[in-house]
Amino acid sequence: MLLVDFLREVLKLTGTHVGCDTSNCGACTVIMNGRSMKSCTWLAVAADGQEILTIEGLAQDEKLHPIQEAFWENHGLQCGYCTPGMVLSAFYLLSKIPQPTEFEIRRGISGNICRCTGYQGIVDSIGKVPEKVETKDPGS
Numbered sequence: 001m002l003l004v005d006f007l008r009e010v011l012k013l014t015g016t017h018v019g020c021d022t023s024n025c026g027a028c029t030v031i032m033n034g035r036s037m038k039s040c041t042w043l044a045v046a047a048d049g050q051e052i053l054t055i056e057g058l059a060q061d062e063k064l065h066p067i068q069e070a071f072w073e074n075h076g077l078q079c080g081y082c083t084p085g086m087v088l089s090a091f092y093l094l095s096k097i098p099q100p101t102e103f104e105i106r107r108g109i110s111g112n113i114c115r116c117t118g119y120q121g122i123v124d125s126i127g128k129v130p131e132k133v134e135t136k137d138p139g140s
C-alpha cells in the first residue's frame with residue numbers, strides 16, 4: 001500500500017490528494033521528517049515510525065496557518081485540488097528560505113501542478129507569507 005493511500009483510506013486524512021500516482025503532480029505532497037515528499041512515491045510500511053505532517057496538521061487551535069491565510073486572502077486557489085500539496089511545498093520552502101524571491105517560490109513549487117493554471121495567485125500568496133509571520137518562523 002502506498003503512503004498516500006494509507007493516509008486517505010486507513011487514516012481517513014483525505015486532505016492529501018491523488019492527482020497522478022506517478023510522482024508528477026505533487027497533489028500528494030506531505031512533510032516527512034521536516035522535508036517535503038510525494039506520498040505516492042513511498043510504501044506506507046517504509047514510512048513506519050517517521051514523523052509526517054499532512055495538511056490536516058497545519059492549522060492550530062482552529063486557526064489557519066499563515067500560509068493557509070495567505071492563500072485565502074490572495075486568491076491562491078481555484079478548484080483547490082492542488083492546494084494541500086502547494087501549501088505544504090510552500091511550508092517546506094519557507095522553512096528553508098523564510099523570505100524567498102519570486103524565482104525561489106516558482107522553483108519551490110515546481111514539483112506541483114495546478115490544473116487550473118492559477119500559478120500567479122499561488123506565487124503571490126506564498127510571497128505574502130513573510131509579511132504575515134513577521135518574526136514568527138513559518139516552519140514552526
Ligand code: FES
Nearest residue numbers: 019021023026040
Ligand atoms: S499523486 Fe503523487 S505526485 Fe501526483
Ligand code: FES
Nearest residue numbers: 078082114115116
Ligand atoms: S486550484 Fe485547481 S488544481 Fe490548482
